[in-house]
Amino acid sequence: MFFGKSTVVAAIAALTFATAAPSLEKKDQNSGTATYYAAGLGACGWTNSGSDYVVAVNSAQYDGSKCGSKLWVWNPATSTIAFPTVADECPSCNSGDLDMSEGLFGHLTNNNFDLGVFEMQWGYL
Numbered sequence: 001m002f003f004g005k006s007t008v009v010a011a012i013a014a015l016t017f018a019t020a021a022p023s024l025e026k027k028d029q030n031s032g033t034a035t036y037y038a039a040g041l042g043a044c045g046w047t048n049s050g051s052d053y054v055v056a057v058n059s060a061q062y063d064g065s066k067c068g069s070k071l072w073v074w075n076p077a078t079s080t081i082a083f084p085t086v087a088d089e090c091p092s093c094n095s096g097d098l099d100m101s102e103g104l105f106g107h108l109t110n111n112n113f114d115l116g117v118f119e120m121q122w123g124y125l
Contacts, residue, residue, distance in 0.1 A: 057086055
């Protein structure tokens with residue numbers, strides 16, 4: 001089977017990015033605990049569903065001007081990364097923590113909801 005040059009380049013670029021996920025470290029990198037919640041009407045003013053990749057940022061780090069911003073979230077235990085949108089505030093979370101939609105939490109834990117929580121790293125793109 002023959003693959004075009006652009007297909008091969010795109011595949012290599014995707015693989016390189018996927019394996020380089022931890023190198024997304026930036027000076028505003030955060031570490032904390034991830035939990036999940038039933039997404040709905042959030043502090044940012046719009047409604048999300050559980051399948052949307054959205055987060056509620058802890059109150060200490062929540063900034064309404066960041067609503068709609070993209071984050072990177074890395075679960076080192078599963079070597080999985082995702083790029084959710086800030087949609088809500090989590091008043092019960094500690095600094096560094098994120099509360100995630102069920103779809104996002106499932107993606108980052110290989111659908112292991114029995115964990116309930118996991119340690120992760122995150123930052124703004």
